[in-house]
Amino acid sequence: MRKIIHVDMDAFYASVEQRDRPELRGRPVVVGGDPAGRGVVAAASYEARRFGIHSAMPAARAARACPEVVFLRPRFDVYRAVSRQIHEVFRRYTERIEPLSLDEAYLDVSDSPACRGSATLMAREIKAAIRETTGLVASAGVSYNKFLAKLASDVDKPDGLYLIDPEAAPGFIQDLPVGDFHGVGPATERRMKARGIHTGGDLRRHELHELVEWFGKAGRHYYQIARGIDERPVQSRRERKSLGHETTYPNDLVGREAVEAALPPLAERVARDLAARELVACTVTLKVKYADFVQITRRRTFTRPLSSAGELLGALPGLLDDTEAGRRPIRLLGVTCSGLEAREEQPLGELDLGWPSAGSR
Numbered sequence: 001m002r003k004i005i006h007v008d009m010d011a012f013y014a015s016v017e018q019r020d021r022p023e024l025r026g027r028p029v030v031v032g033g034d035p036a037g038r039g040v041v042a043a044a045s046y047e048a049r050r051f052g053i054h055s056a057m058p059a060a061r062a063a064r065a066c067p068e069v070v071f072l073r074p075r076f077d078v079y080r081a082v083s084r085q086i087h088e089v090f091r092r093y094t095e096r097i098e099p100l101s102l103d104e105a106y107l108d109v110s111d112s113p114a115c116r117g118s119a120t121l122m123a124r125e126i127k128a129a130i131r132e133t134t135g136l137v138a139s140a141g142v143s144y145n146k147f148l149a150k151l152a153s154d155v156d157k158p159d160g161l162y163l164i165d166p167e168a169a170p171g172f173i174q175d176l177p178v179g180d181f182h183g184v185g186p187a188t189e190r191r192m193k194a195r196g197i198h199t200g201g202d203l204r205r206h207e208l209h210e211l212v213e214w215f216g217k218a219g220r221h222y223y224q225i226a227r228g229i230d231e232r233p234v235q236s237r238r239e240r241k242s243l244g245h246e247t248t249y250p251n252d253l254v255g256r257e258a259v260e261a262a263l264p265p266l267a268e269r270v271a272r273d274l275a276a277r278e279l280v281a282c283t284v285t286l287k288v289k290y291a292d293f294v295q296i297t298r299r300r301t302f303t304r305p306l307s308s309a310g311e312l313l314g315a316l317p318g319l320l321d322d323t324e325a326g327r328r329p330i331r332l333l334g335v336t337c338s339g340l341e342a343r344e345e346q347p348l349g350e351l352d353l354g355w356p357s358a359g360s361r
Helices: 012-020 059-065 076-090 119-134 146-153 169-174 186-194 200-204 208-215 218-225 256-276 309-321
Strands: 004-009 029-032 041-044 070-072 097-101 104-108 138-143 161-163 242-253 279-290 295-306 330-342
Touching (some): 004 076, 004 119, 012 029, 029 059, 076 097, 104 146, 146 169, 208 218, 242 256, 242 279, 256 309, 279 309, 309 330
Parallel strands (some): 138 161
Antiparallel strands (some): 004 104, 004 138, 279 330
16 A cells, blocks of 8 residues: 655745744745735735635735735745755655645655654654754645545644544545545535535545536546545656646626736736746646636747746736637636746746836835
């Protein structure tokens, strides 16, 4: 049986800033975009989270939720350097590492001889080594597959360590709200609840053909994870072909202005992912799903690669012109970058997350 560890740094960007600036410890800190503009929250310290602030929230709303919050621009060069230190710790235990972002990774330690083969002891040692090396706190989840290991890492945050073994898995899944299942977004959660599916136990009561009928090919995935099945391997050399984010809105977007106002958070999330992986993109795709569920995509390939939120936002209005935005209500928007290439070193100022340029304040 496989032994998988999921390691997730706690409030990574904000924690790095609090580590490097002791005067910020114990204070609400947000790393992300400009609260005076259309910036979004990239990371929030746990002190800020007590006010309901979370990643992807508009920075202006975060400022209203907690007027004393400290806003900081991201320092991706520093975060990347810390991430490299963390991965050096991982490699003491295994070479089978699948990074998900700068602050999150799966480790397959099935064949590791460390700690007499105990994945739980390895996870404990990894957490301690990360703290000793970087001064930062990580949470870890241990299980026999990626789905459950990721769920386990969320259980006791921050500074958590949780094991879901094969005997405990059915009971853990039984009572888990479907909204907590990774891969079940808000729109799918609403559709599940409309069919009386509120927990993993409810999901497990339905046959495969029912779930496929209701949720398409994703239904097979839901059927398996409700039974604790996830055969995905830890891929140590995974080449990303695209990066993207999409949002289904609780109320349809009506009018061109409303649609344009919804684009900056998507662009900033994609730009953050590109920066975290040190990538640039040659192609930008806009996905639009109208209120009647008709879906279209519009894409453009550029001769000069794009990476910043500002560059992505510059590309989107032209794509939007080729849709019926403003004439038909829209329920979903998505922004995806493809044609990915390694990013040459950029000045930090070019990693635009919605802040004014120097001297423009």
